[in-house]
Amino acid sequence: xxxxxxxxxxxxxxxxxxxxxxxxxxxxxxxxxxxxxxxxxxxxxxxxxxxxxxxxxxxxxxxxxxxxxxxxxxxxxxxxxxxxxxxxxxxxxxxxxxxxxxxxxxxxxxxxxxxxxxxxxxxxxxxxxxxxxxxxxxxxxxxxxxxxxxxxxxxxxxxxxxxxxxxxxxxxxxxxxxxxxxxxxxxxxxxxxxxxxxxxxxxxxxxxxxxxxxxxxxxxxxxxxxxxxxxxxxxxxxxxxxxxxxxxxxxxxxxxxxxxxxxxxxxxxxxxxxxxxxxxxxxxxxxxxxxxxxxxxxxxxxxxxxxxxxxxxxxxxxxxxxxxxxxxxxxxxxxxxxxxxxxxxxxxxxxxxxxxx
Amino acid sequence: xxxxxxxxxxxxxxxxxxxxxxxxxxxxxxxxxxxxxxxxxxxxxxxxxxxxxxxxxxxxxxxxxxxxxxxxxxxxxxxxxxxxxxxxxxxxxxxxxxxxxxxxxxxxxxxxxxxxxxxxxxxxxxxxxxxxxxxxxxxxxxxxxxxxxxxxxxxxxxxxxxxxxxxxxxxxxxxxxxxxxxxxxxxxxxxxxxxxxxxxxxxxxxxxxxxxxxxxxxxxxxxxxxxxxxxxxxxxxxxxxxxxxxxxxxxxxxxxxxxxxxxxxxxxxxxxxxxxxxxxxxxxxxxxxxxxxxxxxxxxxxxxxxxxxxxxxxxxxxxxxxxxxxxxxxxxxxxxxxxxxxxxxxxxxxxxxxxxxxxxxxxxxxxxxxxxxxxxxxxxxxxxxxxxxxxxxxxxxxxxxxxxxxxxxxxxxxxxxxxxxxxxxxxxxxxxxxxxxxxxxxxxxxxxxxxxxxxxxxxxxxxxxxxxxxxxxxxxxxxxxxxxxxxxxxxxxxxxxxxxx
Numbered sequence: 001x002x003x004x005x006x007x008x009x010x011x012x013x014x015x016x017x018x019x020x021x022x023x024x025x026x027x028x029x030x031x032x033x034x035x036x037x038x039x040x041x042x043x044x045x046x047x048x049x050x051x052x053x054x055x056x057x058x059x060x061x062x063x064x065x066x067x068x069x070x071x072x073x074x075x076x077x078x079x080x081x082x083x084x085x086x087x088x089x090x091x092x093x094x095x096x097x098x099x100x101x102x103x104x105x106x107x108x109x110x111x112x113x114x115x116x117x118x119x120x121x122x123x124x125x126x127x128x129x130x131x132x133x134x135x136x137x138x139x140x141x142x143x144x145x146x147x148x149x150x151x152x153x154x155x156x157x158x159x160x161x162x163x164x165x166x167x168x169x170x171x172x173x174x175x176x177x178x179x180x181x182x183x184x185x186x187x188x189x190x191x192x193x194x195x196x197x198x199x200x201x202x203x204x205x206x207x208x209x210x211x212x213x214x215x216x217x218x219x220x221x222x223x224x225x226x227x228x229x230x231x232x233x234x235x236x237x238x239x240x241x242x243x244x245x246x247x248x249x250x251x252x253x254x255x256x257x258x259x260x261x262x263x264x265x266x267x268x269x270x271x272x273x274x275x276x277x278x279x280x281x282x283x284x285x286x287x288x289x290x291x292x293x294x295x296x297x298x299x300x301x302x303x304x305x306x307x308x309x310x311x312x313x314x315x316x317x318x319x320x321x322x323x324x325x326x327x328x329x330x331x332x333x334x335x336x337x338x339x340x341x342x343x344x345x346x347x348x349x350x351x352x353x354x355x356x357x
Numbered sequence: 358x359x360x361x362x363x364x365x366x367x368x369x370x371x372x373x374x375x376x377x378x379x380x381x382x383x384x385x386x387x388x389x390x391x392x393x394x395x396x397x398x399x400x401x402x403x404x405x406x407x408x409x410x411x412x413x414x415x416x417x418x419x420x421x422x423x424x425x426x427x428x429x430x431x432x433x434x435x436x437x438x439x440x441x442x443x444x445x446x447x448x449x450x451x452x453x454x455x456x457x458x459x460x461x462x463x464x465x466x467x468x469x470x471x472x473x474x475x476x477x478x479x480x481x482x483x484x485x486x487x488x489x490x491x492x493x494x495x496x497x498x499x500x501x502x503x504x505x506x507x508x509x510x511x512x513x514x515x516x517x518x519x520x521x522x523x524x525x526x527x528x529x530x531x532x533x534x535x536x537x538x539x540x541x542x543x544x545x546x547x548x549x550x551x552x553x554x555x556x557x558x559x560x561x562x563x564x565x566x567x568x569x570x571x572x573x574x575x576x577x578x579x580x581x582x583x584x585x586x587x588x589x590x591x592x593x594x595x596x597x598x599x600x601x602x603x604x605x606x607x608x609x610x611x612x613x614x615x616x617x618x619x620x621x622x623x624x625x626x627x628x629x630x631x632x633x634x635x636x637x638x639x640x641x642x643x644x645x646x647x648x649x650x651x652x653x654x655x656x657x658x659x660x661x662x663x664x665x666x667x668x669x670x671x672x673x674x675x676x677x678x679x680x681x682x683x684x685x686x687x688x689x690x691x692x693x694x695x696x697x698x699x700x701x702x703x704x705x706x707x708x709x710x711x712x713x714x715x716x717x718x719x720x721x722x723x724x725x726x727x728x729x730x731x732x733x734x735x736x737x738x739x740x741x742x743x744x745x746x747x748x749x750x751x752x753x754x755x756x757x758x759x760x761x762x763x764x765x766x767x768x769x770x771x772x773x774x775x776x777x778x779x780x781x782x783x784x785x786x787x788x789x790x791x792x793x794x795x796x797x798x799x800x801x802x803x804x805x806x807x808x809x810x811x812x813x814x815x816x817x818x819x820x821x822x823x824x825x826x827x828x829x830x831x832x833x834x835x836x837x838x839x840x841x842x843x844x845x846x847x848x849x850x851x852x853x854x855x856x857x858x
Contacts, residue, residue: 219721223721223722223724224720224721224722225714225715225717225720225721225722226720228707228710228714228722231700231702231703231707232700232703232707232711234702235700235701235702235703236696236697236699236700236701236702238693238696238697239696239697239698239699239700239701239711240700241659241679241697242659242679242689242691242697242698242711243679243683243711243712243714244658244678244679244680244681244682244683245680
């Protein structure tokens with residue numbers, strides 16, 4: 001508890017942190033992050049205000065923009081709910097991107113090779129396939145973690161590349177659509193393998209599932225015995241052992257479920273939006289999901305909200321290209337926001353006070 | 358030599374040092390006595406440059422100084438031996454000493470350092486082999502390395518934080534002989550302690566702190582235990598809590614020829630056999646690290662046995678894990694309360710469910726019931742909480758232990774394993790915990806009490822097992838033994854050899 005001195009101010013540790021203060025700090029951090037990113041826009045000679053208004057207009061300024069934002073929100077929220085579960089147990093599952101791809105792969109398999117099945121059987125089957133493939137993919141880093149304490153951060157991250165290239169191999173090779181003009185994509189799914197959408201938007205009914213999972217996760221964490229075990233294990237493994245909880249079992253189960261929710265995201269994307277598997281199924285949903293989970297402090301409902309905001313930023317980013325900005329501007333915004341939010345964490349535990357003379 | 362005037366140090370919500378004045382002459386041993394949280398460590402952290410005071414001045418040899426970092430304090434000749442030694446285990450003594458010497462040349466002469474170590478150790482009676490690796494040394498020897506380190510850094514004022522906590526009585530005597538030699542050589546020693554008898558026997562002056570304030574400085578010759586105790590707690594304290602005798606009835610637990618590995622993979626328990634009867638407090642004495650922790654974990658079900666067996670009420674439970682043992686009624690108050698006995702980031706309510714959350718039927722925990730139970734227990738056990746929804750890591754040590762004991766006792770166990778349950782608690786809380794454990798044994802529960810405090814063991818227990826190197830040196834009856842006998846057994850002498858000699 002060493003206090004830093006800054007002129008006539010000093011930083012002191014506080015023990016209280018109200019919900020309102022936390023919320024205020026989050027909002028302030030996001031605004032500061034956007035301002036900071038705006039500086040770079042200014043350097044390039046463009047007007048940051050114009051840029052922000054363009055992002056705003058294109059994402060939530062019209063019915064179409066709003067619907068596109070919701071389309072992006074679905075995979076972000078799924079993956080973010082997935083990783084947040086692992087994060088609660090201090091398991092750093094960075095592999096949502098790969099689990100997303102494997103979920104998409106599992107669902108596509110049934111869509112392509114069992115195309116005669118009726119919709120009522122096909123969709124649950126695809127969902128199950130996405131669930132299991134995503135879960136199994138997360139189990140690969142979980143097993144060495146559980147039994148030999150191998151760092152799951154690196155292994156889950158690296159498996160993203162394996163999953164990505166596995167999918168690329170399929171769409172360039174055996175699963176390539178012969179009538180696709182040589183593009184790296186599969187043939188379109190039969191109608192029975194597509195999730196219905198709202199009216200003439202691209203928002204699929206998978207959005208219901210997102211909300212259901214968020215609510216279920218809230219009750220799981222807050223009230224269930226298993227959720228309690230996850231919280232205890234996340235706080236102290238020794239305390240979990242002390243209470244007779246099986247750490248190994250919980251690591252495996254939490255990682256499996258974490259991966260399988262991201263797997264569902266992959267299934268929802270190919271079945272609900274793209275209607276085929278293609279190499280570019282994700283603009284980094286699995287990575288943005290980590291940022292969202294942290295911004296939302298792992299709270300399932302906050303995750304829905306933050307996913308919506310990040311979805312909007314993503315949609316805005318796509319439209320930026322038409323007005324001469326690189327779409328990667330959005331990545332910079334995300335980075336800038338994350339930086340300020342993490343820096344803002346300090347103010348949850350410390351406060352600036354004027355030194356007594 | 359050192360003078361601290363009106364030191365003020367404030368932490369959020371706590372005035373840790375309130376205008377504390379303290380001075381040390383050269384050639385004296387000055388004790389800093391006080392309960393936990395009295396402000397001893399804060400004061401010494403100010404003196405060693407770890408904290409900057411919010412008010413007050415420090416004078417070293419009459420010169421006003423302002424320490425910006427611990428390095429400045431070291432340069433002024435102030436050194437501290439912390440409770441937890443700062444040594445690199447796989448390195449030799451000489452290499453560790455070398456590490457602490459600042460401004461080392463690129464090419465160093467290990468031989469020269471070894472010679473210096475030998476010189477210092479001969480001068481002060483600190484026998485040590487400079488070529489020995491740290492992990493091969495006993496705790497007492499490691500402490501000597503820390504002291505030699507300070508001497509070679511040119512320390513004139515040595516601060517020792519609870520130095521005897523980890524030593525056998527014999528080792529502690531040797532330490533005080535060394536300290537005496539040092540002060541005869543003109544050095545000063547500050548001894549942080551809460552053990553009154555050792556302070557009375559070995560110091561020149563005593564300063565008592567309470568609640569961040571200095572209560573006064575007294576000459577050791579002119580004071581006594583009663584006066585000091587009164588200064589420390591601000592009231593007269595009752596004598597030792599005595600235990601009613603019990604009638605041996607039923608064997609609750611037995612460990613039969615058990616061996617177990619420690620965390621490092623070395624054999625830490627060697628062929629131990631223990632029986633515990635209901636209504637009995639069985640004490641385990643020993644220097645920290647001689648297998649007590651492994652014994653407790655083996656009984657609790659957190660460490661599997663390599664050989665041997667465990668039975669509970671005559672039924673074998675060698676293979677059953679912690680969950681089954683909890684259900685059998687084996688309660689465990691671990692040494693590390695904050696991260697083993699409790700989940701530090703969860704609040705008081707959530708922590709109260711740690712042992713019995715499985716009792717609710719179905720998928721969910723009935724938090725409303727947990728809340729009611731918690732409120733009841735917090736009242737009954739007089740746990741003081743700022744807020745029940747704050748993470749428990751923000752609670753003070755005494756309240757943490759009360760909360761933990763409240764939960765364990767409420768689970769109505771048959772056997773309570775308590776590891777250093779009074780360690781780090783102030784006199785009031787210590788008294789409370791002792792009474793609680795004695796009360797439990799009077800209710801017919803068995804208690805396995807692991808402690809380093811011989812006074813507590815002698816006054817509370819029915820039998821005492823003395824452990825050394827993972828083995829039982831002997832079992833003694835508190836009324837038929839002495840501190841000296843237990844001390845020798847803690848140092849590795851067997852009871853049979855002692856009694857025959």
